[in-house]
Amino acid sequence: MTPAPVRSPDHLTLALPKGRILEDAIALLSQAGLPLSMPEKSRALRHEFPGVTILELRNQDVPTYVDLGVADAGIVGKDVLTESGRTVYEPVDLRFAACRLSLIREVGATGEITRVGTKYPRAARAYLHSRCITAETVKLSGNIELACLTGLADAVVDLVQTGGTLSANNLQEIEVLFHSTARLIVNRAALKVRAARLRPLIENLRALTAP
Amino acid sequence: MTGRCQGASRMPGVSSSAARPSIRPSARAGFIPEGTRDVLPPEWSQREALRARLRTCFSAWGYRGVEVPALEFASADHPQDALAFKLIDSGGEVLSLRSEFTTAVGRLVRSRFPQGPFPLRLQYGGRLWLRAMTSELGRLREFNQMGVELIGVQTAQSDAELLHLAAAALETAGVQAQLEVGYPGFVDAVLEDAGLSGEARAAVHDAIDRKSGPDVDLLAAQHGLSDTVRGTLHAVTDLYGGPEVLDAAQALAPGLRAQEAVAHMRRVAALYGGPLLFDLGVSRRYGYYTGLTFRAYSAGLNQPVLGGGRYDLHGGLPGAGFAVGLERLMQALAPVLPPEPEVVLALDLASARAARAQGLHAELAWTDDAAQLRAFSAARGIRRWVSDSPSGPSFTDLNSAQVTP
Structure with missing residues (x-):
């Protein structure tokens, strides 16, 4: 690994999820005044800009990097943030990457829910607990809908964006656990130590995303 | 520990490590539990030198040293009970490994110094254990703290003394750090004045402590809060920065409790005299802290190196104190070894x-x-x-x- 270059004390390190959200995030952060541009397609995972370093991460890892202070701030979906259980500052709703976390069952399913497949076990357990449903959760990694269709689970808790996948697979949304959008998250110490850079960034992002 | 691991190690007749891919680390020689660490000679010297400097600093301010047992009776009332390692004593009683010093020192004060004389100034140092799921960067499961408690008095002067001592300790340690002051009771007063109680108040506390404007909006909608109240709560999440924050807080929250909190912070800041950061949106453990809380941030380390605040001991005796994490402090220090004899x-x-x-x-x-x-x-x-x-x-x-x- 190449060593990180020597940086000024007010250098910012930002954790961003790779993929589509990265483009939206970089566009928004540029509008908010950071000297960023979409990195060239390469295998680099760390992108250097004047006074800012971007770390390109799996979205589940963004809260970890920010909470532990390796990154000063980051952008991540509220769904992933809630599931991480990390206590970071989350001052701005960036209002993109909208989706909802929902309880989903096969159309017409009425039996008792005893097993729930999900990528979000923490959120699923909290929901089941709040509804007094005694069911076990099975942690899965992808194509969660299959758990319902194959009998692995009686229901799943998963993200819904448009609902297209659901109707194509004879599934229906029973209840929305919560709505999610991308959030700016900030390390608790970094907000204070690097206030001169982070406060204006927060103000600008609020102004840009105001409804 | 997964069920698969336990099952594998119980399998009879399987002994070669090749046949046991998920062997428990404890079964292998030379391993230590996750979240613990060995300290080797050069670092040991540096740590001991740091400990000695802090002890001397605390002593010079009149804080006398005490030691408390690492084994305690487990209690559901203990603030860290859920995170403490538990052991079963020979009589069947549940013991826990010390997970926090303030509670232990409070117990010592009640039984050993019931009559003071107050103010009682004590210092301590030693290991703590927390049973987290995993250990992480700068978050060991076995770690060292040193700290002080100033017990039996509750004045702006005693709060300012602790800030002075915290600054002195950081200077002694050679750490460049900024002190930040908060007052969880201020947030609680604002929420009380907004008519919030019970679970709703707890949820808004949590949202404000995370400076989550979006969650404040969500909770405001759920609990039917007015736009004025919602605006106030948003403003509280932004009440951090320099002394100007106190003016903003005073203008924002007209209630008596809130005004008293701000006035107290002004008195402490004036008595302290040095530069301070403020964050009036801090409300972590608002049910535990009864007054000022504070922490220290070191540039280049995105974790606080010191933390403390004012609390009430069981029985109502007021106390305040702070602790420094030795491992954190070592991270904030340049890795310079103290001069050692040849x-x-x-x-x-x-x-x-x-x-x-x-x-x-x-x-x-x-x-x-x-x-x-x-x-x-x-x-x-x-x-x-x-x-x-x-x-x-x-x-x-x-x-x-x-x-x-």
């Missing part, structure tokens, strides 16, 4: 004594085999031997001795 190899007891009298560290030769001694000296970084002679200790420089055999 180590020499003494060929006999008399010369060793003489070398030590000169302030050197002397290791004793254990054999007459010069080749062995030379090999060891090279490996250990010893540059000089000392031996007794009629005229006193005589030093031999190994490098020059090898050049001229």
Whole structure:
């Protein structure tokens, strides 16, 4: 690994999820005044800009990097943030990457829910607990809908964006656990130590995303 | 520990490690539990020097040292009960490993110093254990803290004393840090004035502590809060920065409790005199802290190096104090070793004594085999031997001795 270059004390390190959200995030952060541009397609995972370093991460890892202070701030979906259980500052709703976390069952399913497949076990357990449903959760990694269709689970808790996948697979949304959008998250110490850079960034992002 | 691991290690007749891919680390020689660590000589010296400096600093302010047991009776009332390691005593009683010092020192004060004299100034240092699921960067499961408690008084002067002492301790340690002051009771007063109670108040506390404007909006909608209240709650999440924050807080929250909190912070800040950061949106453990809370941030380390606040002991005795995390502080320090005396190899007891009298560290030769001694000296970084002679200790420089055999 190449060593990180020597940086000024007010250098910012930002954790961003790779993929589509990265483009939206970089566009928004540029509008908010950071000297960023979409990195060239390469295998680099760390992108250097004047006074800012971007770390390109799996979205589940963004809260970890920010909470532990390796990154000063980051952008991540509220769904992933809630599931991480990390206590970071989350001052701005960036209002993109909208989706909802929902309880989903096969159309017409009425039996008792005893097993729930999900990528979000923490959120699923909290929901089941709040509804007094005694069911076990099975942690899965992808194509969660299959758990319902194959009998692995009686229901799943998963993200819904448009609902297209659901109707194509004879599934229906029973209840929305919560709505999610991308959030700016900030390390608790970094907000204070690097206030001169982070406060204006927060103000600008609020102004840009105001409804 | 997964069920699969336990099952694998219980399988009879399976002993080769190749057949046990998920062998428990505890079964392998040389491993230590996750979240614990060994401290080796150069770092050990640095840590001990740091400990000595902090102890001396606390003592100079009149804080006398106490030690409390690492084994405690487990109690559901303990603030860290859910995270403490538990053990079963021979009589069946549940014990926990010490997970926090303030509670332990509070117990000691109640039983050993019921009459004070107050204010009682105590310092402590030692290990703590927390049973987290995993350990992480700077978050060990076995770690060291040193700290102070100022018990029996509850004045702006005593709050300011702790800020002064915290600054002195950080300076002694050689850490550049900024102190930040908060007041969880201020947030609670604002929420009380907004008519929030019960679970709703707890949820808004949590949202404000995370400075989550979006969650404040969500909760405001769920609990039917007015736009004015919602605006106030948003403003509270932004109440951090320099002294101007106190003016903003005073203008924002007209309630008596909130005004008193701000006035108290002004008194403490004036008595302290030095630069302070403020964050009036801090509300973590608002049910525990009864007054000021504070922490210290070191540039370049995105974790606080010191934290403390005012609380009530069981029985109502007021107390306040702070602790520094030794491992965190070491991270914030430049890895500079304290100057250490040269180590020499003494060929006999008399010369060793003489070398030590000169302030050197002397290791004793254990054999007459010069080749062995030379090999060891090279490996250990010893540059000089000392031996007794009629005229006193005589030093031999190994490098020059090898050049001229």
